[in-house]
Amino acid sequence: MDNPPADVVVIGAGLAGLCAALEARARGASVLVLERAPEEEAGGNSRFTAGAFRCVYDGVEDLRTLMPDLSDEEVSKSDFGTYTEEKFFDDMGRVTEYRTDPDLCEILIKKSKETMLWMRDKGVRFMPIWGRQAYKIGGMFKFWGGLTVEAVGGGPGLVESLTNAAKKNGIEVWYSARATGLIADDEGVKGVRVKRGGKTVEVRAKSVVLAAGGFQSNPEWRARYLGPGWELAKVRGTRFNTGDVIRMALDAGAAPAGNWSGCHAVAWERNAPEFGDLAVGDQFQKHSYPWGVYINAQGRRFVDEGADFRNYTYAKYGRVVLAQPLQFAWQIFDAKVKAQLRDEYKIRQVTKVTANTLEELCAKLEDTDGKAALEELKAYNAAVRQDVPFNPNVKDGRGTQGLAIPKSNWANTLDTPPFEAYAVTCGITFTFGGLRINTDAQVLSTDGEPIPGLYAAGELVGGIFYFNYPGGTGLTNGAVFGRIAGASAAGA
Ligand SMILES: Cc1cc2nc3c(=O)[nH]c(=O)nc-3n(C[C@H](O)[C@H](O)[C@H](O)COP(=O)(O)OP(=O)(O)OC[C@H]3O[C@@H](n4cnc5c(N)ncnc54)[C@H](O)[C@@H]3O)c2cc1C
Numbered sequence: 001m002d003n004p005p006a007d008v009v010v011i012g013a014g015l016a017g018l019c020a021a022l023e024a025r026a027r028g029a030s031v032l033v034l035e036r037a038p039e040e041e042a043g044g045n046s047r048f049t050a051g052a053f054r055c056v057y058d059g060v061e062d063l064r065t066l067m068p069d070l071s072d073e074e075v076s077k078s079d080f081g082t083y084t085e086e087k088f089f090d091d092m093g094r095v096t097e098y099r100t101d102p103d104l105c106e107i108l109i110k111k112s113k114e115t116m117l118w119m120r121d122k123g124v125r126f127m128p129i130w131g132r133q134a135y136k137i138g139g140m141f142k143f144w145g146g147l148t149v150e151a152v153g154g155g156p157g158l159v160e161s162l163t164n165a166a167k168k169n170g171i172e173v174w175y176s177a178r179a180t181g182l183i184a185d186d187e188g189v190k191g192v193r194v195k196r197g198g199k200t201v202e203v204r205a206k207s208v209v210l211a212a213g214g215f216q217s218n219p220e221w222r223a224r225y226l227g228p229g230w231e232l233a234k235v236r237g238t239r240f241n242t243g244d245v246i247r248m249a250l251d252a253g254a255a256p257a258g259n260w261s262g263c264h265a266v267a268w269e270r271n272a273p274e275f276g277d278l279a280v281g282d283q284f285q286k287h288s289y290p291w292g293v294y295i296n297a298q299g300r301r302f303v304d305e306g307a308d309f310r311n312y313t314y315a316k317y318g319r320v321v322l323a324q325p326l327q328f329a330w331q332i333f334d335a336k337v338k339a340q341l342r343d344e345y346k347i348r349q350v351t352k353v354t355a356n357t358l359e360e361l362c363a364k365l366e367d368t369d370g371k372a373a374l375e376e377l378k379a380y381n382a383a384v385r386q387d388v389p390f391n392p393n394v395k396d397g398r399g400t401q402g403l404a405i406p407k408s409n410w411a412n413t414l415d416t417p418p419f420e421a422y423a424v425t426c427g428i429t430f431t432f433g434g435l436r437i438n439t440d441a442q443v444l445s446t447d448g449e450p451i452p453g454l455y456a457a458g459e460l461v462g463g464i465f466y467f468n469y470p471g472g473t474g475l476t477n478g479a480v481f482g483r484i485a486g487a488s489a490a491g492a
Contacts (some may be wrong), residue, residue, distance in 0.1 A: 003101060004145060005204035006032040006172075008489045009192050010211055011179045011245055013037075014044025015475055016458025017164040017211035019115075019482030020489065021171045022122055024209070026140070027473035027490035031171045032203065036212070036240045039175040041278070043159035044213055045237035045430060045459065046478065048276050051151030051158045052129055053479075054472035055112040056085050061193025066116055066149065067126050078128065079142045089147060091470040095312060099259070099466035103439050104481075107472070108464065111480045116149070119479060123161040125152040132342065133311075137392050142393050145311040147472040149211065154281065158475075178243060178414050181206065182252045188452025189252065207489040208441070210456040214431035217275065225433060227259045233318070234268050234325050236282065236427040239275040246360040246460050249435050255446045258462025260433030264469050265318025268427025270328050270351050283344040286424045287314050290410050291340050291392075292333040293380055295421075296324040297363070299372025301380065306399065306409035311471030315429070322426035326367055330423055331375065340392065351423035361419045381413040397412055430474065434462035441485035455489045 008015045008024040013035035021031045029117050033044050043289040057063050060080050064070055088109045092100050114463045120126065128134070134141040166173065174196060183191040183202060191204035215221040222230035250256060269284040289305045290313075296302050301319050307313055319328050330353075333341065355361035358377050362370040384401035390398050390412060398406045435443050435456050442450035458463075458478040466472070 005191070006030050007206050008209060008486070009034060009203055009205040010209040011192065012044060012210070012212035012215060012458070013042050013163070014211065014458065014478065015046035015147065015162070016478035016482035018159070018166055018210070020209045020211055020455070020457055020486035021166050021478050022162065022169065023483045023486030024490040025169050025171050027487060029490040032205070033171060033211055034177045034179050034192065035173060035175050036178040037175065037196065037238065041238070042175055043155070045153045045241065046475065047278065048082055048237040048281055049155035049161045049475060050132070050282055051154040051475070052147055052472040053116060053149050053151070053475050054088070054147050054470060055083070055116050055149060055476055056088055056109060057083050057113065057148070059062070062113065063128070063148070066120060067128070070128070071169070077140055078134070079140050080128070080148055083146045083148065088112070091146060091312070095468040095470050096466040100465040104437070104464050107439055108184070108477055108480050112476050115476070115480045115483060117257040118483065122165045124158055125161070125234070126150065127152050127421070127458070137393060144393060145309045147311055149262060149268070156448060157299065168189065179212065179248065181248050182454070184252045186247065189454040207453040207455060207492040209485045209489050210245050210460060211453070211458045211485070212245035212460055213238070213241030214434065214459040216241055216428045216431050217248060218242040221286060222228055222428070226263055226431070227261060228240070229322060229327070230428070233265060233426045233428045234272050235275045235323055236266070236268060236284070236429050237276040240429070246434055249443060249454070249456070252451065252454070253445045254451060255436040255448070256433065256444045256462060257436035258433045258464070259466040260405070260462070262432040262465070262467055264315045264429040264432070264474070265315060265322065265426050266314050266429060267321055267331065267424040269349060270399070270423035270425045271310060272349070272388050280347065280349060283347045284349065284427065285344055286331055286422055288333070288341045288345060289317070291337040291412070292331050293377065293414065295330045295368070295373050295376060297326045297328065297368050298361070299369040299376050301376055301405045302329070304406055304408050306407045306411060308395065312468070314471065315469040316467060318426040318428065322409065328423055328425045330365055330368065330421040332361070332414060332421045334414045334419050337411060338420070350418065354418050354423045356417040356419070358414060358419060361421060365421060367485065377414055380407070381415065384411045384413045428460045432462065432465045434460045437461050441481050442490045453492060455485040457485040
């Protein structure tokens with residue numbers, strides 16, 4: 001043994017790991033967190049987020065409890081609606097095609113509200129997502145899509161608050177410390193092998209929590225499990241989630257679970273770097289496609305841009321873009337919707353073409369059949385129903401008629417210059433396949449029994465998300481199951 005033992009060792013200092021560490025510590029355990037990244041790059045995918053959390057609230061009073069700074073004036077100008085347990089269940093069921101593990105899903109939903117309050121008590125501050133999840137209509141902000149709350153300071157603010165809380169509570173964090181294997185025998189897991197400062201050491205523990213993210217940053221595993229072509233996707237977040245810890249758990253007899261060929265992937269700036277850039281965060285994403293039209297390199301539309309609210313389609317459309325020739329597409333808008341485009345369209349690092357006519361625009365689209373694109377855009381324009389008013393707040397039914405690929409809502413003719421086109425490719429966020437856990441976050445073996453001393457939470461757990469994902473659920477998942485894993489590990 002190279003180091004004094006800890007009661008609980010947590011692998012990964014993202015949201016799931018920090019929540020596990022804080023909960024285990026609150027129950028009296030000594031806790032050591034191992035984080036592979038150097039301190040300046042730590043925080044995992046959690047740090048790259050905007051900090052948006054999907055959680056249950058039964059009305060404005062719940063939101064006021066969570067966000068006591070909300071003023072009467074802000075409340076009077078906002079229609080927050082509700083996001084009940086039933087709605088959250090409906091969303092999870094529908095987008096996962098009813099594959100989500102019912103027991104885990106129930107815990108995710110039922111514990112979402114209390115876990116938000118718990119994070120607030122640990123120092124995280126929350127606010128309504130005025131900018132991205134509400135439209136101002138007649139002086140009122142109307143929230144939509146069940147996603148209403150974000151952490152102040154986004155992902156960086158979230159990680160900073162929880163890291164400070166961890167340090168204040170006597171939790172030790174080792175940075176640049178990569179877990180390379182589990183120490184286990186017939187009685188279960190007894191510790192972790194860690195590479196730190198070029199040296200491999202053993203850390204013994206009564207229990208180990210795995211919270212080291214998915215395998216999205218490993219191109220070889222992407223091609224192996226997600227399928228051919230996935231090695232060509234860009235990674236939206238941290239470069240450190242390479243599936244190491246999933247592999248070491250499988251080696252120790254853990255069972256795989258969930259949608260191993262599935263992942264969360266979005267439209268992402270075509271010329272973005274291979275991995276996420278903390279200075280840009282999530283701003284390479286391009287999520288305003290419901291207000292425009294997609295065109296591929298052959299000049300063809302290929303997806304219903306208005307099938308549903310953005311936060312119910314964005315996580316599956318990255319895959320659709322990846323499947324296009326040259327793995328890219330253009331999002332095309334006219335001046336009518338310019339003010340509605342999200343902030344991420346205003347950054348410097350965009351691949352953008354502007355023109356005063358559709359003819360000129362199509363001729364400028366690099367790597368694209370401009371003639372076919374022009375024909376396609378004209379056919380689209382002619383198919384837009386003009387008898388239904390445009391309303392971004394509801395699925396307005398203003399669709400197209402007679403097209404092989406319809407646009408079901410929010411269809412507007414592209415008729416007002418200047419026209420803009422943004423080039424996007426596929427950005428992978430996280431993988432859906434992972435380890436099998438039970439409702440106490442114990443990792444199950446391939447024989448179906450809990451592996452003594454081994455717990456898991458967050459992205460590396462399988463069985464919760466399949467095919468698609470309701471926006472803002474990844475953070476809630478990390479926090480809810482992180483806490484449960486920490487509590488179980490401390491009680492082991
Ligand atoms: C750009 C972007 C935007 C997003 N926006 C949102 C959003 O607004 N709302 C939302 O709900 N979700 C969002 N997500 C998804 C969300 O980030 C994840 O679902 C969630 O943060 C996962 O938390 P985690 O703790 O499981 O993983 P992570 O936060 O990724 O933490 C895993 C940690 O483990 C470490 N690690 C990996 N291997 C090892 C090892 N061998 N040894 C030691 N440490 C290791 C990593 O360095 C990392 O710090 C977004 C993701 C991205 C990339």
